[in-house]
Amino acid sequence: MNHAAAVWADLARIRELRPLVLNITNDVVTNSTANALLALGASPAMTHAPEDAAELAAYAGAVVLNIGTPDPGRIASMLAAGRAANEKGAPVVLDPVAVGVTAYRRQAARSILDQVKVAVIRGNASEILFLAGEKAQAKGVDSLNGSDEALDAAKALAQAQGAVVCASGPRDIVTDGQGVWYVVNGHPLMPRVTGLGCTATALIGAFAAVNPDPLLATAHAMAVMGLAGEMAAEEAPGISIGPGSLQVRFYDALYQMGEADIVARLRMVRS
Amino acid sequence: MNHAAAVWADLARIRELRPLVLNITNDVVTNSTANALLALGASPAMTHAPEDAAELAAYAGAVVLNIGTPDPGRIASMLAAGRAANEKGAPVVLDPVAVGVTAYRRQAARSILDQVKVAVIRGNASEILFLAGEKAQAKGVDSLNGSDEALDAAKALAQAQGAVVCASGPRDIVTDGQGVWYVVNGHPLMPRVTGLGCTATALIGAFAAVNPDPLLATAHAMAVMGLAGEMAAEEAPGISIGPGSLQVRFYDALYQMGEADIVARLRMVRS
């Protein structure tokens, strides 16, 4: 099966099975990631209460943990949901937002990685470098490192954690510590919409819920992210696309994307 | 007064009086329900702190309680606001999101129904079946039951609680345990936008703030929801509507809806 056919097969499967993706995520993206998952075809659920999280996780096809606005209740919820997902064998995806920036985020990420078996970690280059123990530069939640700088760190982190690692950027790197996929779909305006990195992580959850190979699931999710961004940014008569229009049309593109769009646009390679 | 004239009268009254609708709601829809209420013509207020909730409720024309992302502080806020609304005679509307899915949500809904006099309960079919003590099937926050399956349960729940009950779906059921209204306005793309069910509940709050008959207020609110969805989904030159565009145009439609739109499109019947 060629790459485009494989991406399309996963997307079609999400639309058919509508996997429940449980998100314990940050304040900023609760609404936008739920909308992205619905537009894609998955069934999102969100919670932030430890009392609620483990029980919801028991129904989930994948669990997405995001430390973007951490607090004690959310971290306890992530640990409870992550352990419940591990018990039933559902994949857990971690987004270590700004992990290198504050001690509290470092502790949160450390607790999760110590207590939960994580299948996929997706971050920007700074976050991946930091988790791999390298020197990283960030401005708040934004990376000052390019994704290509993070290749060796991504491989090392993948090996250390036994997880797939994605360092996203203009060229996304996806690795299990051995093989590497590069995905170059996307659009330069995407970083001007808040939380599209978090949205990528949520989509990885949906793909991991239907594809048992987390390396492929992650690469396919990043491809669909980039494709939807490109489709959203296409000029239409009388419309000059800015970040507001891009976000609206991004949801439309996730919903409307067909096999022909993937075949025509996909740019992913395995090295 | 025919049905369309009655719906329009309530909508015009909301735009004239701009009732304050206090929402203690979930993380996912805080922004989207505030925008829907503003577009409709009401004045939304949101809080999640027990310290703040009762005092705000004292100014409110209606109070909307939504258990979509429950936590102890939010539930305490809902109880405080609900009791304050009861004391001043303002209607309380409950959205029991995913009530059948976790024990914590069951307890939250139970506490509210035990301690607060609720005027209207709006949920999907699974939620209404569950609250009525029937067997229900849900996938996370989504119902696997159709709204027509919930007719008897809705009537029984309405009688047991002394409340109006709405089981929403392609055909909305609204009942006080005796009479039943059916509203069939709406569009199949609406479930692809997160939280439009929660938005319906918030709009019921606005209608209940201006119409003292909760059965009519609920039916009229569901009609306006469906009408706005239909108006939003109308094809425009060069626009192919997906979930992102639908949401944006839904707010526009709530703002722009006139009597002629209601007359031309309304499909609600009393049985």
Added chain:
Amino acid sequence: MNHAAAVWADLARIRELRPLVLNITNDVVTNSTANALLALGASPAMTHAPEDAAELAAYAGAVVLNIGTPDPGRIASMLAAGRAANEKGAPVVLDPVAVGVTAYRRQAARSILDQVKVAVIRGNASEILFLAGEKAQAKGVDSLNGSDEALDAAKALAQAQGAVVCASGPRDIVTDGQGVWYVVNGHPLMPRVTGLGCTATALIGAFAAVNPDPLLATAHAMAVMGLAGEMAAEEAPGISIGPGSLQVRFYDALYQMGEADIVARLRMVRS
């Protein structure tokens, strides 16, 4: 330098320097203010945890505190971040949402003003009147007073706090207690989008991060808000603008605004 050139110089500087603006804000606007700051060209960061706030503030070019959905954790975070910003000399901007409406909000605002040196306070007329000790009328988060009624109160509050005060409305008032700027850009549909007042406060943070004169920074930010609202509301072929479209196009306008737009439209005067 004329007014338009001065506004443009600040906007260009934000786009060049991409200052980190830390927001401890309310549930309703977390996503929308992050998107507005990104579209403008700044780098937003959001948190609500005391454990996280001070450390993030140490990296910030400005800190924005908003009491729209207060709770004990958020208030502690605001105090911690505000003090950290004071120590490093970064400006702190306060949005006292609905401060006159509940005792809890009054206490929150009082704690912040007592413990943190605030550079700018932006509110609607009711909020400014209330903070100045005057009689104010509000419906929930909405002012029932016009901004022109708040001129004397704004001056008095500015003098009492040693801060710049902005009372926003159809005609924005910006004063340091001596000089007054009036900004009359804007569009009547803007109050129908939730949280655009909070967005104004966040933009003030970005301008204050690049312009050391808080009076000018605030006036320039309010001008860019109003200009973006006007640009967003412009009729396009086949589009009838409602609140949903306005919000989307507002982000686009923040991103696309050039010097010519400012020159053509700016309406601000110093009295």
